Amino acid sequence: MTTNKRKIINDPIYGFVSIPGDLIFDLIEHRYFQRLRRIKQLGLTNLVYPGALHTRFHHAIGAMHLMQETVHSLRQKNVNITSKEEEAVLVAILLHDIGHGPFSHALEHSIVTGVNHEAISSLIMSKLNLEFKGKLALAIKIFNDQYPKKFLHQLVSSQLDMDRLDYLKRDSFFTGVSEGVISSDRIIKMLNVEKNQLVVEQKGIYSIEKFLIARRLMYWQVYLHKTVLSAETLLVTILKRAKELSGQGRDLFATPALSLFLKNNFTKKDFDKRSELLDSFAKLDDNDVIASIKVWCDDKDKILSTLCTNLLNRKLFRVEISSSPIPKAYCEKLAEQASKKYKVSKKEAAYFVLTDKVNNSAYTADQLKINIRMGNNQLLDVAQASDLLNIQSLSKTVTKYFICYPKDLKIG
Amino acid sequence: MTTNKRKIINDPIYGFVSIPGDLIFDLIEHRYFQRLRRIKQLGLTNLVYPGALHTRFHHAIGAMHLMQETVHSLRQKNVNITSKEEEAVLVAILLHDIGHGPFSHALEHSIVTGVNHEAISSLIMSKLNLEFKGKLALAIKIFNDQYPKKFLHQLVSSQLDMDRLDYLKRDSFFTGVSEGVISSDRIIKMLNVEKNQLVVEQKGIYSIEKFLIARRLMYWQVYLHKTVLSAETLLVTILKRAKELSGQGRDLFATPALSLFLKNNFTKKDFDKRSELLDSFAKLDDNDVIASIKVWCDDKDKILSTLCTNLLNRKLFRVEISSSPIPKAYCEKLAEQASKKYKVSKKEAAYFVLTDKVNNSAYTADQLKINIRMGNNQLLDVAQASDLLNIQSLSKTVTKYFICYPKDLKIG
């Protein structure tokens, strides 16, 4: 019965979120979606901000809630959105991240390198569409930007989409970094549609500036916080080492789902051919990774056990950040010390001296722009419309290089 | 160096929490305490309130923060608290829940039945005291109520302690049940000490009434929410079945830490004798339980696999609640149906028709009372001092009986 399926979900951020309609209810109930309950939105960030335990499940529901509000607000401005389109755009945002695995970034850089989460999202949507007898077709079209009402796609995926509005708000809330808080209410009220494109009304320009600044702040304060970088780099290294050992024939303890990916290098093609692979992937969540790492703390491979113990007990590596690449000589010097300290070969020492880089740009001018409708009915890219934000800087990619190594290594 | 150890932790509830001093810093860094990062405060409650993912780690830190505020406020009222006592009472509250395992209640009713978390807390504190060369002695005295300044113990453990103040606030915050929110600030400002006992100033009586009502509300709305009961009962049953199968010699997949407790029935005496047991126990966290349950979804034991799949994909049992015990006949009828439906023996059907009961009292008159200091300097139990709250009801234990069974069983 329809009415049984209407439900309300408590959200500390929005109060009550309602589930509009049976299709969406059934999608949320689906095991592919339920598994997002066990995948943290911010991976290891809780090691720095202990409140940051919120899941991709809650984020997807939240983004859907904002989409409902936006559809409501746009309709009040006489933007025509049919109820089919409404359902589709809600489904599209609900499933936008469905392909994420646990610690997504880390996984893709270590043991599941052959296929990325976008590809898996696509596969899952197709599979769900089959299961639900074609009811997701329009949602998929919108998701893939193949629908004439471009703004629907833009609400799902652009530089001012419901994904970003929810995650900035949610990540600020749960980390406690209150400065990242944005006023999604106000931004949504400023949205409008013109020639099928999403635009922001002129008086919304200050809100957009603030949104961009908040996003930038969250990047440096949270997403690229150096201790978080250190933890994630450690995790990548752990998973690489485990895969290497598996490759050498070691039968490491692991949950069956994780084991499968430790022992094999699947490519996108494999996923296309062997449909059961998707189900195996969908069995992975944070618990598989952490439960295995816990066991590896006692592994006989000293490198693996050391790295795992460090991560688990939060003895994270020191990080040094630089705007230029880390000099090779410096890395080698550290590796040499690590080699002595941990009595490992110079090659193995590389597991203790880790380098990587991160990028960030507040706004990317060559992606879908945020368009402001000026008083004269002209559309201007926000980078042009704002007299305060520096256009060049705004869209410049900032790259930071970093090196991590155990705190007990001493330089001098 | 001392100053390196001073740290600030972000808390979405209190803003910034500071770690006062090296001992506390080192305790927080200890692996026994770090493991609390992986144990959710509210177990499976997130299946109903998806934000309720906060950990025992965060709660312990938060309760310590409130203790700092309380010590500060009491000193301003000329209550004498030495810095040694301050450190000790902070340590005591920090460690008050250190013995909790994952899904504590469920575990104690299924696979770790021989020893409870209070006993384990005690063992851990003793062990830490050894490691820290006696520095925890005073904290342990206070914790065990063996210190003359009784109010210090009362701040750690009574019907108005920092534990309750923090967990009500925190659980409300993360579930989004805003009605549970209490004003810890105001309550703390109303506390005072008289003849070494904690008392509440008269004008604080309304705040205390509100605190009791909020606690009661949280009980029925969150802690004893019927879907949460259903999930927890399912978990208990799963763990019991797994233990039973292990007892029958099945070598179920499990993480080593969990496996140990599935295969053995340790008693408190075992823990006393074999000190390595404590370490094994301390390796358990939420990940062990969930990761194992995920694997059991595919177990050949149909009962186990069915129950696990139900829990994992959130196909929870229907719950019926009653103020009197569930009639036996009704249970049997349901068991019969379950037996047919799932093609199991009548004995095995018991795994699908579960009964239990829960208790709650808003305030327990025979425990440590909340004393209000009336205008005439008289001390009155809050149950007497309030003209609104019904004394009998307030301290009456409410018992509710419930039965859970699969939603596809039909009665009639």
Add this chain to the structure above:
Amino acid sequence: MTTNKRKIINDPIYGFVSIPGDLIFDLIEHRYFQRLRRIKQLGLTNLVYPGALHTRFHHAIGAMHLMQETVHSLRQKNVNITSKEEEAVLVAILLHDIGHGPFSHALEHSIVTGVNHEAISSLIMSKLNLEFKGKLALAIKIFNDQYPKKFLHQLVSSQLDMDRLDYLKRDSFFTGVSEGVISSDRIIKMLNVEKNQLVVEQKGIYSIEKFLIARRLMYWQVYLHKTVLSAETLLVTILKRAKELSGQGRDLFATPALSLFLKNNFTKKDFDKRSELLDSFAKLDDNDVIASIKVWCDDKDKILSTLCTNLLNRKLFRVEISSSPIPKAYCEKLAEQASKKYKVSKKEAAYFVLTDKVNNSAYTADQLKINIRMGNNQLLDVAQASDLLNIQSLSKTVTKYFICYPKDLKIG
């Protein structure tokens, strides 16, 4: 054009409040309603809680907002509310307090004693109904409980109406007494209608308990705060003295609107006969009272100038509260001292030694009850339905007696 009249009002509590429809827009624009912008909801309470400056204007708008939410929620539960009825019930709540003058309570006990604010509300509604050509007829019917759908009246005026929901929330917010905060969202979601009566669903009982407790807390912490009582008693005395002097022929400075009421004793009949009186009354607001008191600080009447200076510079009288009437002898002793200290006659000394009493009951069983719909479809008064709240106490009127006198009087 219709759309020009749709407007959004910022509210720090609810975010955005929208004005639904032209009639309501025009009523808000009316000078009778605009004057509420200049009448503080909580009179002199800002002398204790400096944030409590919010106006009856903002409260009326807020209560209307909650009514919109309630209508929406009830309709989702298939309660039939036509759009005419919706408009009428919104108008009724919007105007429920339209007859309040500045410092309403004080005014009615001093210079406008012949007519109360309820009577004036009625007169204003009738007058507006004429101006708006009968469009308020249904609203007035609902307001006066003459409409068959009783629940509409109950939403406007009962022990669980939108008035109370908004004022508790608003007063808590602006005073900063966060403990008075109630969850209007949740309470509204618990409301339903049965046989045209408003009922609360059973699971809402804890929210109602909390609402009653919060209201009680606000009474003692804010509405009847002893310094607020002191200030209001001072104001009543000032206005009485000013009226007395006017009666003696003194031409005190006053704004014309205030002057009219200082010099005359109008009765309800006068208001009925002379329609311009209503307009004169509607010209009064907080500014008239305060501006006049400021001038009276320099008045030649020593009593008046002393009292006014005390109020203006916040040299408030000391208050003593008692559960029994203040003994006459005590008053006389104080009056004697005042007589000496301020060199006034014993009769005049009465202006410095003020006694009065206040009442409060958390819930009044003989008024419109709050009905809880129990599981068995039975309706129970909340005082019966709650096992925690003490029925007798809940509905008992608590009376407190108090005496105020200048702080420089000494007893001994």
Add this chain to the structure above:
Amino acid sequence: MTTNKRKIINDPIYGFVSIPGDLIFDLIEHRYFQRLRRIKQLGLTNLVYPGALHTRFHHAIGAMHLMQETVHSLRQKNVNITSKEEEAVLVAILLHDIGHGPFSHALEHSIVTGVNHEAISSLIMSKLNLEFKGKLALAIKIFNDQYPKKFLHQLVSSQLDMDRLDYLKRDSFFTGVSEGVISSDRIIKMLNVEKNQLVVEQKGIYSIEKFLIARRLMYWQVYLHKTVLSAETLLVTILKRAKELSGQGRDLFATPALSLFLKNNFTKKDFDKRSELLDSFAKLDDNDVIASIKVWCDDKDKILSTLCTNLLNRKLFRVEISSSPIPKAYCEKLAEQASKKYKVSKKEAAYFVLTDKVNNSAYTADQLKINIRMGNNQLLDVAQASDLLNIQSLSKTVTKYFICYPKDLKIG
């Protein structure tokens, strides 16, 4: 007795604010300070944002609270601040706005043109210093930037002072424009002192960016909101007309305090010579202005009565904003129409067609800069240190011109 004077004030923003010490307590009790209770921080802004009723009193207390937090934080970083200096800097921030009259900006542009609020602040501080026997001397030195520890002055008055931190936070809170909210906690934690100058630590740069953006947003959304401009321009015009009429010998109704300034043109010299003038000025507050305007609604001067009725009943003029000066011809055309419509001379029509301009710059590079301490120990102006904010734009003064005229005038 000292302890009697310690007090706690409720603030909806900060919770509890404590009054540290007798001098500060006595200053707050002083009638000069108490009058700030009757002067709204944001003048007529409540006509647009009805919650914006907070007073200069509450703001001054709030800024003092932030100063306490800052002193505490700086001391923890080993910045030396003696208790004398602490008291002085608290007094300085408490009194920083003491010279403000009601609707300060409007008053200074109409009836009190000979002296500005800064001059009056200075006079009041000197007078208080006499009354308090020199106890304010150090505070005055700091206020006037004559004390070697420059950072103390900078905390009172600079582009990142406690005044701005509090008013941004407070104005956002009470207007409900949540986007203006800044994280004063975090900014305060980022402050440090170097060579007696206030500096911001490098990782605070994102918070400073956000602070500047929030301030800019509040300017356009609140302080320079066009309806607010319209209301304030109307008020200036009303007061000018009243003064003109007074100059022509009309004896307009006004409170004595306001009357004095309507009938005279006092200069700074007058204030210096006649000390009673300061006391007369200190009697002015919002009530004098509004109470008088209410009476003027019925004045026989048609211009005055029309303008006053418009303001009182919120029939505000239409505003048009332009980035270039309003063309003379356009003004004249409107004046002509006003002349016909209101049957006034062309000269008098000028009272209905009002032009003015407003300026705003987010940050002023030639004032006291906000200095960021970079990693290399170099100090950089924030305009240089931020790679995102456009230096030129940041410090460019934006000027907007506007014209206001009655909504019933039609152009065409």
